[in-house]
Amino acid sequence: MTSVTSVISVAGRNPDDGDRPVPARRPGGRSARVRARVLDAVRVQLVEHGYDELTVDAVAARAGVHRTTVYRRWRDVGGLLADVLDTAGDDDWRPEDTGDLEGDLAALNREVQEALTARPSVTAALIAASFRSAEAADALRRFWADRYTRCEVVVDRAVRRGEVPEGTDARRLLVAATAPLYHHLVLLRMPPDPRLPGHAARSAALAASAGAFAEP
Amino acid sequence: MTSVTSVISVAGRNPDDGDRPVPARRPGGRSARVRARVLDAVRVQLVEHGYDELTVDAVAARAGVHRTTVYRRWRDVGGLLADVLDTAGDDDWRPEDTGDLEGDLAALNREVQEALTARPSVTAALIAASFRSAEAADALRRFWADRYTRCEVVVDRAVRRGEVPEGTDARRLLVAATAPLYHHLVLLRMPPDPRLPGHAARSAALAASAGAFAEP
DNA sequence: TCCTTAAAGCGACAACAGTTGTGTTATGAT
């Protein structure tokens, strides 16, 4: 939601610095046009040539914009990806409701698997970039924080149905359910296992029902 | 164990190419000396300046060796780190035996947490490098494959004690137990939670005893 | 000891990343 603000704060002065003259932002015409063209160029370049050919120069050239413009507004590739990810915030995304905890977690994991194995994957590219760029790392943190927060309803529903004890730590449960997928695909870099989403969901649900994520 | 071989295979021709003249490798004197000095330089540079200042030039300068030598033998920073990791293979490492599954997994997780939060962490550096260098990615895969294989005894013992059902998939259980730590520290990049190793171990052990990792 | 040649040294080079100073455009307020 704060995508535009966050990017503009990178470009110019901090939006909430002086309390008087308000340096007069310019969200209008050209700036917006340039931004749209650059972000489009990032997406296209990513799709056509993958992450390792996603350089500032290539993006600028493709967008028909000068290099310095990109450097000044986005700083580096990580900044570009961060903006793309913020923009692509599916503000209406919600976790599926399948009727029980294990099903909900499995559906979630299938989405994660899909997002991570899509070629090219913006998420995977952003993860790679997050090891080089602070902006990308922050964007990724924001993205996951947002997602995990939205997923807490899954646990709420499970508590209401009596599947897991009250006081279950939603965040820990969700991490336990999804972490094996990230480990498998991102860190171990093994080919996707179609059964893994279900397996991970099942073991997490089992542990949760046994009270593994409930505090005393 | 195959550290020297793997590196040399990068430098020269494949060791098992021709079956006759055997191009005459030279593991002796100078080569070994240079290799030792370069790898030492990598370790020192990593300790003193961290991963982002671990460049080929800096390593070469510190080792008193020419840049091209490093480029030709190790290709890039990832190759250097891969060699360091292979060399540092604690060939005698074994998982602790605490008496029960949860304790074993917790001990394991504490080691992971320690290795990942140590500053500087060779493991963390290698993970970062694995997103840029194929050599680093391979070394990391080898490292983890080796570690997970060594850890399978933990599951064997648990099966023998009757803590988990027979036919429990050791690999999946171990990944489930350790993945949350990697997710937390490497991907989410949150400050280490001293309770997380125990928590993750507990939930994995619970799921395992409920048969979550046993195939029919 | 001599000889072959793997491996290291050396310098020059190209490609790229990133910065800075200055001029130009056009936005948004008057």
Next chain:
DNA sequence: ATCATAACACAACTGTTGTCGCTTTAAGGA
């Protein structure tokens, strides 16, 4: 319409990364 200036364009520059061809050194076999 006019004007101040935010935002982009342009060019020139620096430093880094990685490569290439050639020369020199020394390892290991005769």
